[in-house]
Amino acid sequence: MENKQPSSEFGDSGFPAELEYQSGFGNHFSSEAIPGALPQGQNSPLMCPYGLYAEQISGTSFTSPRKVNQRSWLYRIKPSVTHEPFKPRIPSHKKLVSEFNQSNSSANPTQLRWKPTEVADSPIDFIDGLYTVCGAGSSFLRHGYAIHMYTANKSMDNCALCNADGDLLIVPQKGRLWIATECGRLQISPGEIIVIPQGFRFAVNLPDGPSRGYVAEVFGAHFQLPDLGPIGANGLAAPRDFLAPTAWFEQKFCPGYTIVQKFGGELFTAIQDFSPFNVVAWHGNYVPYKYDLSKFCPFNTVLIDHGDPSINTVLTVPSDKPGVALLDFVIFPPRWLVAEHTFRPPYYHRNCMSEFMGLIYGGYEAKADGFLPGGASLHCCMTPHGPDTKTFEATVARGNDAGPFRIANTMAFMFESCLIPRVCPWALESPHIDREYYQCWIGLKSHFSHEEGDYKDKQVQNGKDTN
Numbered sequence: 001m002e003n004k005q006p007s008s009e010f011g012d013s014g015f016p017a018e019l020e021y022q023s024g025f026g027n028h029f030s031s032e033a034i035p036g037a038l039p040q041g042q043n044s045p046l047m048c049p050y051g052l053y054a055e056q057i058s059g060t061s062f063t064s065p066r067k068v069n070q071r072s073w074l075y076r077i078k079p080s081v082t083h084e085p086f087k088p089r090i091p092s093h094k095k096l097v098s099e100f101n102q103s104n105s106s107a108n109p110t111q112l113r114w115k116p117t118e119v120a121d122s123p124i125d126f127i128d129g130l131y132t133v134c135g136a137g138s139s140f141l142r143h144g145y146a147i148h149m150y151t152a153n154k155s156m157d158n159c160a161l162c163n164a165d166g167d168l169l170i171v172p173q174k175g176r177l178w179i180a181t182e183c184g185r186l187q188i189s190p191g192e193i194i195v196i197p198q199g200f201r202f203a204v205n206l207p208d209g210p211s212r213g214y215v216a217e218v219f220g221a222h223f224q225l226p227d228l229g230p231i232g233a234n235g236l237a238a239p240r241d242f243l244a245p246t247a248w249f250e251q252k253f254c255p256g257y258t259i260v261q262k263f264g265g266e267l268f269t270a271i272q273d274f275s276p277f278n279v280v281a282w283h284g285n286y287v288p289y290k291y292d293l294s295k296f297c298p299f300n301t302v303l304i305d306h307g308d309p310s311i312n313t314v315l316t317v318p319s320d321k322p323g324v325a326l327l328d329f330v331i332f333p334p335r336w337l338v339a340e341h342t343f344r345p346p347y348y349h350r351n352c353m354s355e356f357m358g359l360i361y362g363g364y365e366a367k368a369d370g371f372l373p374g375g376a377s378l379h380c381c382m383t384p385h386g387p388d389t390k391t392f393e394a395t396v397a398r399g400n401d402a403g404p405f406r407i408a409n410t411m412a413f414m415f416e417s418c419l420i421p422r423v424c425p426w427a428l429e430s431p432h433i434d435r436e437y438y439q440c441w442i443g444l445k446s447h448f449s450h451e452e453g454d455y456k457d458k459q460v461q462n463g464k465d466t467n
């Protein structure tokens with residue numbers, strides 16, 4: 001598919017009100033900011049059109065099976081190798097982890113919850129505002145994940161970040177993100193997400209100033225759409241709603257421009273004197289993309305019981321075991337609840353998987369209070385969790401005659417993994433941790449009764465006769 005964009009203004013790093021995107025998850029895209037910039041018939045001609053350099057970026061090994069192979073060809077004014085040597089960044093970043101072990105994080109089976117973190121007044125950009133909350137595995141061994149959060153208030157200036165460790169799925173909760181990438185520019189508002197695959201250089205601009213959000217990083221694998229099974233060919237996140245950028249470039253002299261490379265959780269810097277966003281044309285299937293969560297088509301129970309949250313999977317990163325995710329991104333969007341004689345909120349639960357939750361806006365159906373937009377919770381492997389006391393009592397009080405009810409104005413999400421996360425010390429010691437979280441369940445009282453005939457009476461009330 002060919003999708004051309006009006007030629008860029010040289011040296012213009014501002015974002016227009018409307019950007020043009022290419023549609024489709026996993027497509028093989030082609031885009032050129034100047035007509036004729038994309039070589040035809042081959043990837044690496046002796047001389048590329050307009051004297052551009054050809055450069056491939058590989059997101060999978062060369063020999064990965066075709067159905068999972070991801071790579072793109074970038075045609076740029078100077079190749080990305082044109083920079084001074086990498087050096088450890090000074091000052092180092094103290095709160096990024098990509099290899100979780102006893103030296104940098106700890107096991108904690110307690111139900112954890114954090115209140116939202118206010119954005120600092122002092123200037124801080126996306127790189128320094130990013131901090132790891134928890135994770136498992138190792139970026140070096142290409143297996144695992146990290147969950148980060150960020151609070152930032154200023155745009156990255158004369159620098160770009162390149163994450164060599166894994167793919168980043170960014171969930172803004174407050175403040176828009178205007179992100180320049182080597183494939184073009186994307187604008188993301190709270191309620192949308194962006195995936196920046198491993199290795200792409202990008203710069204985060206914050207047009208709204210104070211900003212906050214969540215990030216899932218996966219090592220050694222990429223996000224894909226979940227299989228739909230008996231749902232059929234349609235539903236959940238539609239491939240056409242995923243948007244990739246169109247080619248855009250800037251050609252300008254940028255003395256001291258810094259490439260910040262996150263490599264093994266450490267930051268390294270390399271200086272060059274030009275913008276890395278100098279790709280005039282590109283083609284391929286390895287590309288940043290965004291998705292508007294309001295376009296999700298939820299499926300749910302229409303008679304009894306509460307469906308397992310996997311029914312709301314937007315994107316998944318599979319592990320080697322069938323049906324077991326290294327990381328699922330699941331949302332809890334506005335929807336109708338219609339189940340009969342059913343406890344409609346999420347059930348009480350212990351899970352072999354570990355669940356990190358965040359809230360983008362509104363409330364969450366299982367927590368009457370305490371779980372706030374910008375906050376987070378973590379329920380590790382086999383740690384019990386479920387509706388708080390207020391939610392349980394209010395739900396039961398509504399009784400069996402509760403009619404269809406629309407959950408509106410809400411967008412919660414979950415990162416769920418088969419790997420058990422270790423938690424970073426600054427997250428456990430954070431002033432925003434809710435040390436009273438357990439209290440939300442302490443008030444759950446026993447409704448148990450075993451008077452003669454009592455159980456049968458209750459079953460009849462529920463619309464079922466045990467006979």
Ligand SMILES: [Fe+2]
Nearest residue numbers: 349351355385
């Ligand atoms: Fe759960």
